[in-house]
Amino acid sequence: MIKFDAVSKRYPNGTTAVDELTLDLPEGDVTVLVGSSGCGKTTTLRMVNRMVEPTSGTISVGGRDILEADAAELRRGIGYVIQQSGLFPHRTILDNIATVPLLLGWGRRRARARAAELLELVGLPSDAGKRYPHQLSGGQQQRVGVARALAADPPVLLMDEPFGAVDPVVRTQLQNELLRLQEELRKTVVFVTHDIDEAVRLGDRIAVFRTGGRLVQCAEPAELLARPADDFVADFLGAERGLKLLTLTSLAQVPHAPGRAIRADEPVGAISRDGDRWRLVTSPRGEPLGWLDTDALPASGTAGEAALEVVRPLRDTDSLLSALNEAVSSPAGAVARVTADGVLAGVTSREAIHHRAQRSHAEAGRAAPPTATPQAAAGTSEGAPLLKTVPATERPA
Numbered sequence: 535m536i537k538f539d540a541v542s543k544r545y546p547n548g549t550t551a552v553d554e555l556t557l558d559l560p561e562g563d564v565t566v567l568v569g570s571s572g573c574g575k576t577t578t579l580r581m582v583n584r585m586v587e588p589t590s591g592t593i594s595v596g597g598r599d600i601l602e603a604d605a606a607e608l609r610r611g612i613g614y615v616i617q618q619s620g621l622f623p624h625r626t627i628l629d630n631i632a633t634v635p636l637l638l639g640w641g642r643r644r645a646r647a648r649a650a651e652l653l654e655l656v657g658l659p660s661d662a663g664k665r666y667p668h669q670l671s672g673g674q675q676q677r678v679g680v681a682r683a684l685a686a687d688p689p690v691l692l693m694d695e696p697f698g699a700v701d702p703v704v705r706t707q708l709q710n711e712l713l714r715l716q717e718e719l720r721k722t723v724v725f726v727t728h729d730i731d732e733a734v735r736l737g738d739r740i741a742v743f744r745t746g747g748r749l750v751q752c753a754e755p756a757e758l759l760a761r762p763a764d765d766f767v768a769d770f771l772g773a774e775r776g777l778k779l780l781t782l783t784s785l786a787q788v789p790h791a792p793g794r795a796i797r798a799d800e801p802v803g804a805i806s807r808d809g810d811r812w813r814l815v816t817s818p819r820g821e822p823l824g825w826l827d828t829d830a831l832p833a834s835g836t837a838g839e840a841a842l843e844v845v846r847p848l849r850d851t852d853s854l855l856s857a858l859n860e861a862v863s864s865p866a867g868a869v870a871r872v873t874a875d876g877v878l879a880g881v882t883s884r885e886a887i888h889h890r891a892q893r894s895h896a897e898a899g900r901a902a903p904p905t906a907t908p909q910a911a912a913g914t915s916e917g918a919p920l921l922k923t924v925p926a927t928e929r930p931a
């Protein structure tokens with residue numbers, strides 16, 4: 535969908551912001567650009583809608599060389615979201631969202647109807663439409679920024695650190711919203727971030743750049759984490775890249791045993807002490823309430839009245855990393871699994887989670903041949919592993 539062919543950007547002061555970039559961004563995918571500060575991510579993104587013109591090379595969108603297109607017309611097919619939302623302060627939210635449809639001559643009524651539809655799509659209440667940007671929180675403003683970029687239904691969306699200025703909780707919400715929207719809309723998204731966890735969460739593919747505007751590796755998150763092309767990429771991904779890989783596998787991949795639960799209204803005297811020491815206590819509806827230590831049962835009362843250790847039940851959609859976290863902190867060394875409506879479905883042991891984690895690593899490692907770019911591979915002998923030691927000065931902070 536978007537193709538960079540030997541694209542370079544050199545500024546008049548001699549800075550090479552992007553160096554011989556060759557990269558294909560598939561239609562309907564989210565491609566995340568990451569790398570150390572000043573490595574050319576924003577320049578790469580802004581070349582797609584011709585806010586920056588390349589010095590050499592060709593960029594095509596939908597098979598068409600963008601330099602042959604009219605810049606204004608090109609931009610109408612490309613939504614653009616930036617960190618500070620860029621909303622017009624003196625226009626209402628609805629009018630902000632309707633900006634591009636109005637420019638396209640849709641007519642006021644149709645443009646506003648579309649804006650109202652988008653407001654709902656990005657999860658904002660309809661009364662937000664009448665407010666002005668300063669009357670919304672930072673996270674809400676970012677949602678409006680996304681709605682505005684989507685207003686004319688462009689096939690391409692450029693997002694330059696769109697969630698960089700909001701707190702981690704709101705950022706996670708916005709990421710979830712983007713994933714949900716993308717499920718439905720399947721736009722071709724180019725997304726710039728400094729946050730590698732965000733890249734792993736959102737990206738169908740991640741392109742890692744290094745200083746001097748050189749692309750080092752572009753791969754699916756699992757492959758990138760399992761097989762970084764060189765030391766620079768490995769350092770950039772961080773020491774916990776093995777754990778990050780576990781965020782990509784869902785708990786649905788791990789079976790669970792039925793689990794012997796005790797109802798909260800059961801008298802402690804009736805609880806058998808054979809089998810597992812730690813047992814789950816559930817509400818009459820079946821929701822896990824806590825872990826009960828059968829070696830320290832009180833003399834009387836019900837299971838629900840006894841001191842229970844905290845349980846954080848997980849759903850199939852939770853990640854293997856969450857499961858590992860819960861298994862190591864649970865006194866039972868196990869995870870309580872619940873259905874979508876919170877009822878106990880079973881229990882998974884720490885060993886079963888470890889086992890699946892090892893498999894995830896092995897699978898990701900085997901998944902595909904190394905994906906270093908031709909640039910990164912240059913200088914390595916044929917067939918040699920693509921490992922290059924990067925001077926410490928070039929490594930990300």
Ligand SMILES: Nc1ncnc2c1ncn2[C@@H]1O[C@H](COP(=O)(O)OP(=O)(O)OP(=O)(O)O)[C@@H](O)[C@H]1O
Nearest residue numbers: 545547549550551570571572573574575576577578
């Ligand atoms: N107009 C300009 N004139 C000269 N140099 C520029 C200009 N714009 C960007 N640069 C330089 O080009 C390089 C790449 O900049 P760019 O903004 O693309 O990097 P980035 O990876 O997005 O950085 P950051 O992560 O810090 O936002 C940097 O060295 C920057 O200083």
